[in-house]
Amino acid sequence: MILQKERLLPTPPELWPAEDELRAALNGSSVFWCGRAATALLWAYEIARLVGDSVDIPEAIVPAISCLTPANAASLAGYRVRFADVDPQTGLVTLDTVRERWTPATRAVVFVDLFGQTADLNPLAAWCRENNLLLIEDVAQAQGARLPGGLPAGSGGEVAVFSFNPTKILECGGGALVARSARVREALDCSPISLPVSEIDSQSAVLLSESAGKLHRALVALRRIEAAPNIAAAYLRLQAAYCGLYLRSLHRPVKLASAWASLPRLIEARARRAEVYASRLSGGPWRLLDGWRSSGVCWRYSLLVDFPEHLMSLSEAVRRDGFHVSNLYWPVNEFINPLDHCPHAEYFARRIVNLWTEEAVSVDWVEKCCSSVAAHALRYSRTV
Numbered sequence: 001m002i003l004q005k006e007r008l009l010p011t012p013p014e015l016w017p018a019e020d021e022l023r024a025a026l027n028g029s030s031v032f033w034c035g036r037a038a039t040a041l042l043w044a045y046e047i048a049r050l051v052g053d054s055v056d057i058p059e060a061i062v063p064a065i066s067c068l069t070p071a072n073a074a075s076l077a078g079y080r081v082r083f084a085d086v087d088p089q090t091g092l093v094t095l096d097t098v099r100e101r102w103t104p105a106t107r108a109v110v111f112v113d114l115f116g117q118t119a120d121l122n123p124l125a126a127w128c129r130e131n132n133l134l135l136i137e138d139v140a141q142a143q144g145a146r147l148p149g150g151l152p153a154g155s156g157g158e159v160a161v162f163s164f165n166p167t168k169i170l171e172c173g174g175g176a177l178v179a180r181s182a183r184v185r186e187a188l189d190c191s192p193i194s195l196p197v198s199e200i201d202s203q204s205a206v207l208l209s210e211s212a213g214k215l216h217r218a219l220v221a222l223r224r225i226e227a228a229p230n231i232a233a234a235y236l237r238l239q240a241a242y243c244g245l246y247l248r249s250l251h252r253p254v255k256l257a258s259a260w261a262s263l264p265r266l267i268e269a270r271a272r273r274a275e276v277y278a279s280r281l282s283g284g285p286w287r288l289l290d291g292w293r294s295s296g297v298c299w300r301y302s303l304l305v306d307f308p309e310h311l312m313s314l315s316e317a318v319r320r321d322g323f324h325v326s327n328l329y330w331p332v333n334e335f336i337n338p339l340d341h342c343p344h345a346e347y348f349a350r351r352i353v354n355l356w357t358e359e360a361v362s363v364d365w366v367e368k369c370c371s372s373v374a375a376h377a378l379r380y381s382r383t384v
């Protein structure tokens, strides 16, 4: 099925090859194409309500380290959002950190394959089955990656969610949900999803998404320098204003269909650039995240620096040298539910440096970027 102009229609023929491939790779029962992973997440939360026992206010457990989207979509779908802390070395949630947030109202759990890293999801999936929870694997940053057992990323949960929007691996636009169980498919067949928002025009969407990004950066800065003890009160008051962002149709299936074939080449090229980062940054006042080696996908080349006090100065200095660098993701619990204290997420957020691996950067650029990072990092590590 495909979401177009707020209507679910049969998948157009040009997307059949991609749909067959996704279904076969993930052992999936059906695929729903839409404009954003955010829309797919909204659906997934709706499905979790349908397949779970009824409850007044369902709860979703999402990672404390991620973009805001999985948490925002859960709020919009009427959930109370709970945040699982992460492994401080990888930024990934674990079975233990998820279990800590379980309550009788829990209906959905989201695992994010952060920066392309994957994990053995079997224990988490088994626990979700025992507790009748829907496990949603968010593959937005890891399309084409492998789980530790060799199966494709997206086959760890009962539902997989993909993004094909700019900055992700395929940047042609779009998102998808893959249903991987009979009960999910049946729930969808018997009860077509009613989405809690309507679609906004593209001009408003551009402005709104710009505004959301700026609000996010503004609030993160306050927390980074501890200028405000709590940003959730401000964020939650405005959250409803952004709800129009979360529902989007897939407008250009032809573009997605033609981009699909380029996935192996794009992943391969990212791995080549990651290899250069790994060899040029093999030693220094940082720790490299090397999960991309086993997963096969490096979305952002990432390291954790040993000098958190100077993290932002490092990024600024590298940017001044002309290189893309970011410090993705402040703990999302601080925006939405600060009572879910996640100290490891804060540890991670205060150290993470993300470097570019996409088509726009050449191997030569990567080499120079490494020299810049290494030189400034050495300088800042000495001033601790």
Ligand SMILES: *Cc1c(COP(=O)(O)O)cnc(C)c1O
Binding pocket: 035, 036, 037, 038, 039, 066, 067, 069, 070, 112, 138, 140, 141, 162, 163, 164, 165, 168, 174, 175
């Ligand atoms: C980018 C991203 C999303 C949202 O993707 P859209 O297609 O822009 O909605 C969701 N989850 C994760 C982990 C992401 O990185």
